[in-house]
Amino acid sequence: MGSRGKQRRAPSGGRPTRLTRRGKIVTWVVGGLAVSVLGVAGVGTWLYQSLDGNIGSADLDNKLGEGRPVNLSPGSKNIVVVGSDSRDGANAKYGKDLTTMQSDTLMVMHIPANRKWATVVSFPRDSWVEIPECDKGDGATSTAQRSKINAAFAIGGSTGEVGSAAACTIRTVEANTGLRIDHFMSVDFQGFKGMVNALEGIEVCPEEAIHDEKARLDLEAGCQTVKDEKALGYVRARYGVGDGSDIGRIGRQQEFMEALAEKAQSKLTSPSSLYGFLESATKSLTTDEDLAGIKPLYGLASELKGIPKDRLTFLTVPNYPREADVPADRANVVWQYPQAADLFTSLATDKEVDKKKLTADAKNPVYASSVRVQVLNGTGVSGRAAAVAERLREAGLTVVGTGNAPENTRTTKVTYPQALREQAEVLSSRLPDAKAIQDAAAAAGVVTLVVGTDLDLDAIR
Numbered sequence: 001m002g003s004r005g006k007q008r009r010a011p012s013g014g015r016p017t018r019l020t021r022r023g024k025i026v027t028w029v030v031g032g033l034a035v036s037v038l039g040v041a042g043v044g045t046w047l048y049q050s051l052d053g054n055i056g057s058a059d060l061d062n063k064l065g066e067g068r069p070v071n072l073s074p075g076s077k078n079i080v081v082v083g084s085d086s087r088d089g090a091n092a093k094y095g096k097d098l099t100t101m102q103s104d105t106l107m108v109m110h111i112p113a114n115r116k117w118a119t120v121v122s123f124p125r126d127s128w129v130e131i132p133e134c135d136k137g138d139g140a141t142s143t144a145q146r147s148k149i150n151a152a153f154a155i156g157g158s159t160g161e162v163g164s165a166a167a168c169t170i171r172t173v174e175a176n177t178g179l180r181i182d183h184f185m186s187v188d189f190q191g192f193k194g195m196v197n198a199l200e201g202i203e204v205c206p207e208e209a210i211h212d213e214k215a216r217l218d219l220e221a222g223c224q225t226v227k228d229e230k231a232l233g234y235v236r237a238r239y240g241v242g243d244g245s246d247i248g249r250i251g252r253q254q255e256f257m258e259a260l261a262e263k264a265q266s267k268l269t270s271p272s273s274l275y276g277f278l279e280s281a282t283k284s285l286t287t288d289e290d291l292a293g294i295k296p297l298y299g300l301a302s303e304l305k306g307i308p309k310d311r312l313t314f315l316t317v318p319n320y321p322r323e324a325d326v327p328a329d330r331a332n333v334v335w336q337y338p339q340a341a342d343l344f345t346s347l348a349t350d351k352e353v354d355k356k357k358l359t360a361d362a363k364n365p366v367y368a369s370s371v372r373v374q375v376l377n378g379t380g381v382s383g384r385a386a387a388v389a390e391r392l393r394e395a396g397l398t399v400v401g402t403g404n405a406p407e408n409t410r411t412t413k414v415t416y417p418q419a420l421r422e423q424a425e426v427l428s429s430r431l432p433d434a435k436a437i438q439d440a441a442a443a444a445g446v447v448t449l450v451v452g453t454d455l456d457l458d459a460i461r
Contacts, residue, residue, distance in 0.1 A: 050279075052293055052294040055286070057286070057287065057292035058288055060166060063163060064167055064171060069174050072180075074113065075114075076110065076113045077182045078182050079108065079185060080108055080185070081106070081186075082103045082187070083105030083186075084153070101153055101158070103150045103153035104125065105125070109121075111303060115306060116308070117308075117352050118304065118311070118313070119312075119347060121316070123149055123173075123317055124149075124316065127334070128147070128148065128322050128329075128332040128333065130144065131144065131152050131172050132172065134155055134168035137160070142168075152172035153169045155168050162186065170184060179344060180348070184291075187284050188284050190283075192284060194277075194280025196227050197227050198280060199260065199277065201227035202256060202259050202260055203223060204256065210234075212238065215234075215236040217230065217234060217237050235249075235253050313352075317340055318361075318365075319334060319335050319336055320336055325369040326396065337366075337368070337461075338425045339362045371397050371398060371447060372445060372447065373389075373447050373448075373449055375399060375402045375449050376402070376448060376449065377451055378405035378412075378451055379455075380408045388460070392430075395430060411452045414427055414435065416448070417439070417440075420446075421438065424438075424447045427447050427449065430460055431455065
């Protein structure tokens with residue numbers, strides 16, 4: 001993303017709109033934006049108390065389970081941010097035959113211990129991932145399954161309980177990234193519309209007309225101000241604009257939210273506009289119990305305000321169409337390894353991500369289906385190679401055979417001939433702590449995985 005002062009194109013093309021990185025990060029943390037504006041405007045105690053009571057609280061106690069990732073960087077924060085596409089109440093008209101709670105946008109904000117930089121990572125909603133067992137909010141537990149990542153919110157929230165929806169989303173993010181999540185924030189449809197309306201709309205400049213029945217949007221080409229249903233439809237639109245992908249929608253959402261942040265900073269000077277914006281923002285916001293209030297959100301916003309503008313990084317998890325691995329699946333994407341693993345490892349260990357390098361490394365993906373793997377059992381436990389092989393096949397890799405290793409071992413390892421270094425890195429990045437080792441004696445044309453007793457089957461990504 002461009003730094004402050006550079007000109008950017010308006011959403012889906014059109015005339016330039018001046019956007020800022022600081023605006024983007026504070027907008028997505030909606031409560032942080034609200035209290036920042038609140039502090040600048042100097043409103044009274046009565047308004048503070050009113051807004052404080054609007055913020056919803058999600059009880060996550062006893063819903064996150066055991067075996068969570070270890071916090072490798074004490075003092076840092078990982079915050080899951082969800083755009084909630086609930087189909088309950090006033091939102092029911094946006095869909096039918098769907099589970100009550102949906103997540104339309106999912107990202108993780110990483111704030112390091114030294115507060116000198118920050119990274120926001122977007123997760124395409126069509127990411128095909130492992131969703132672990134989850135508390136459904138009614139005493140029942142869902143079964144582990146592979147599905148789109150946004151299904152986690154719906155599975156946990158199948159009874160309408162936000163805490164369970166949040167917990168399942170957190171469990172899913174942790175299981176697939178290895179990141180320890182500290183906080184949760186959710187913003188729903190109706191609050192988003194209220195914020196846009198309080199600003200008297202946001203200008204967009206689509207180069208082509210957009211007609212998306214699912215997003216309930218009919219928008220002509222050219223610059224125009226959108227609010228109410230049109231604003232909501234614009235950020236939800238997918239099939240009637242661009243290439244029809246969720247990746248394209250993420251870009252439009254980010255552009256729109258940038259423009260919203262910029263207008264909020266210049267527009268919210270009148271008491272009526274300010275109150276309408278803050279009322280909608282806080283009513284649409286649900287957080288974990290530790291963040292549920294103006295005071296903790298103000299503290300979070302204050303930390304973000306101190307981060308230099310050129311140290312705010314915005315990324316989407318490197319990915320490619322799952323069709324490359326499973327020809328019949330044209331609806332989903334899979335994360336690209338080893339780049340995704342490198343990204344998550346950097347954040348887990350509190351290291352700043354080099355976006356240019358990550359982007360360059362991701363230009364030529366090595367598809368999982370191109371990695372031919374031989375799995376050897378080094379545990380002495382019967383059936384272990386077959387179990388690991390099945391998990392690898394589910395992840396899209398091509399398993400060409402299984403067998404027993406010459407001897408048992410504790411340490412899992414990946415060996416490869418010189419020509420298959422990249423394929424070996426793809427495999428090893430999906431296994432916790434497994435290193436890829438070049439071996440002149442390795443079988444030609446395949447990457448060999450020797451399964452040791454240290455390999456946790458559930459940790460295979």
